[in-house]
Amino acid sequence: AQSVTQLDSHVSVSEGTPVLLRCNYSSSYSPSLFWYVQHPNKGLQLLLKYTSAATLVKGINGFEAEFKKSETSFHLTKPSAHMSDAAEYFCVVSDRGKLVFGAGTILRVKS
Amino acid sequence: EAQVTQNPRYLITVTGKKLTVTCSQNMNHEYMSWYRQDPGLGLRQIYYSMNVEVTDKGDVPEGYKVSRKEKRNFPLILESPSPNQTSLYFCASSLSRSQETQYFGPGTRLLVL
Numbered sequence: 001a002q003s004v005t006q007l008d009s010h011v012s013v014s015e016g017t018p019v020l021l022r023c024n025y026s027s028s029y030s031p032s033l034f035w036y037v038q039h040p041n042k043g044l045q046l047l048l049k050y051t052s053a054a055t056l057v058k059g060i061n062g063f064e065a066e067f068k069k070s071e072t073s074f075h076l077t078k079p080s081a082h083m084s085d086a087a088e089y090f091c092v093v094s095d096r097g098k099l100v101f102g103a104g105t106i107l108r109v110k111s
Numbered sequence: 112e113a114q115v116t117q118n119p120r121y122l123i124t125v126t127g128k129k130l131t132v133t134c135s136q137n138m139n140h141e142y143m144s145w146y147r148q149d150p151g152l153g154l155r156q157i158y159y160s161m162n163v164e165v166t167d168k169g170d171v172p173e174g175y176k177v178s179r180k181e182k183r184n185f186p187l188i189l190e191s192p193s194p195n196q197t198s199l200y201f202c203a204s205s206l207s208r209s210q211e212t213q214y215f216g217p218g219t220r221l222l223v224l
Contacts, residue, residue, distance in 0.1 A: 042218075090153060
């Protein structure tokens with residue numbers, strides 16, 4: 001069975017500094033991987049999706065993620081954090097069409 | 112506007128009082144599913160439906176029922192709610208199960224006293 005581990009439950013950065021949210025996955029075959037974002041009291045929004053076309057995936061709002069098969073990682077990055085990035089982020093792996101969610105990482109952005 | 116809607120958005124109820132949370136999508140999607148979100152656990156799938164009249168259990172189906180009589184609607188039924196079902200519930204849909212990008216509703220926050 002597929003699984004996802006988000007290595008940090010909380011990340012705090014200053015506005016304008018880089019963001020790194022870490023995700024490791026386990027999969028018995030080539031996975032599809034996603035990052036979703038959930039702003040307070042809102043639903044989930046797809047940030048980006050990896051489906052084996054390219055290892056570096058660009059998403060919305062300046063986020064990107066790199067698929068590293070050798071490290072079984074799919075870390076999410078952004079060069080410069082904005083206050084509006086404060087939210088909870090979920091790394092997700094697809095198990096034959098069923099989404100398996102990580103526990104989430106809450107990103108705090110300090111002014 | 113393409114969307115998934117859920118009602119109600121907030122609900123407080125008492126143990127044992129049957130309730131239904133509705134979910135509707137206007138994108139002609141075949142695949143629909145229900146998740147619950149609990150702190151530190153991410154989202155866990157309750158039930159899913161591949162198409163009309165086709166439903167199956169997810170990871171945490173105990174205490175829930177679903178039905179899929181029409182393509183656009185996928186209600187979640189709690190026959191006898193208990194406090195451990197206090198949670199945030201999300202409905203999601205996608206074109207098919209193999210089309211993995213799912214579209215999520217806004218969520219229903221349920222408190223069972």
